[in-house]
Amino acid sequence: MIRSVVTGTGSALPARRVSNAELAKQVDTTDEWIVERTGIRFRHIAGEGETTATLAAEACRRALDAAGTAAAEVDLIVLATATPDQTFPATATKVQAMLGIDDCVAFDVAAVCSGFLYAVQVADSMIRAGAHRRALVIGAETFSRILDWEDRTTCVLFGDGAGAIVLEAQESEEKAGRGILAAKLHADGRHNELLYVDGGPSTTGTVGKLRMKGREVFRHAVVNLASVMEEALKGIDLTPADVDWVVPHQANARILDATARKLSLPAERVVVTVDQHANTSAASVPLALDTAVRDGRIRPGQIVVLEAMGGGFTWGAAVLRY
Structure with a gap:
């Protein structure tokens, strides 16, 4: 049977890493308060020139490298995000261009924190249907740009970053296959x-x-x-x-x-x-x-x-x- 197999993974984080102690200098909070209630100690915050698309593209490059796959072999990109670069076009098409892919199906999925799971099922269904052979499935966000930095109950919880997998159609054993x-x-x-x-x-x-x-x-x-x-x-x-x-x-x-x-x-x-x-x-x-x-x-x-x-x-x- 044909299954969607993960052949490579990749991720990317903004350069700026922010500790709870640093955050406490601008928000009424403490490291102890955040750790006790959430377990969070650090987060990465996107800076100038870092966007959902740039982070997604970098994660994709690393996933493709891990899979030993050329970008030109990708025929489907599904990107999950609640913080797109623009209202339209889809951020997936910006990633497509950044990767140098001339033509493939590329679109965004919006399901917030569950978005990557939704994107995985969409890509898996399209691969198993025979419509595509190799997909990049991405979750990417710059949540720092939709936070209220005066609301200490929410702004301490979120960070920015991107992750991607390469999904490839492969013949697989029904029970023991990948x-x-x-x-x-x-x-x-x-x-x-x-x-x-x-x-x-x-x-x-x-x-x-x-x-x-x-x-x-x-x-x-x-x-x-x-x-x-x-x-x-x-x-x-x-x-x-x-x-x-x-x-x-x-x-x-x-x-x-x-x-x-x-x-x-x-x-x-x-x-x-x-x-x-x-x-x-x-x-x-x-x-x-x-x-x-x-x-x-x-x-x-x-x-x-x-x-x-x-x-x-x-x-x-x-x-x-x-």
Whole structure:
């Protein structure tokens, strides 16, 4: 059977790394307050000349290099972001041009922190349908540019960055072969007011700023992330005990701990990068995945679960054999 196989991963971070102590000089907060409530210690903030597209393109170059694939071989680009360079055209087309690809399908997906999971399923479906052979799937954000830097409850939580994978159509054994084995996505628009941006082209004509009711989001996140992971695994007759690594959305260390406990997963099987990157929205899952691949934790043949929840609410999980 044909499956979408991850053949390379890559990531990129802005040059400027900001500690909690540095942030405390401009916001009414402390390192202790942030670490205790979130586990975050550092985040990267985009500077002049650094945009969602430039970070995405750099992550793609590294993923292509890891895959041993030339940019010209890519025939599909799906970029997940809530912070595009422009209202239009799609930031994916800017990345396409930066990579020197003359012609391929390229478009953006908007599902906030779950965006990378949505992009993975879209690309996987197009590959398995036979429409494409090789895709770049990207999560990239410059969330620092939609933060209210006077709201200490939100501005300390987020950072900027990008992550990318190369997905390639390959023949795979039905049970033991590599590739994406299952994916489940959900959305429930009734919770818009819990996590949103208070602007947009058709409402205020402005970009707006991020607004969040953290306590309510936390409660929904733990329940939704645990349930969607179980749902994805059950569909392919696997259990949490079969999983080698969980690569979750890096929003808050307490959410990661609570989700692992709910699934009876040992903490050492959960990839955690929130302390170094903060919440990078759609970029957080591919950033964490690339980190764990490059440091040798995630190895070929292992079962890996990717999961995320974001504004909308949207949430999802994907199971793959790396």
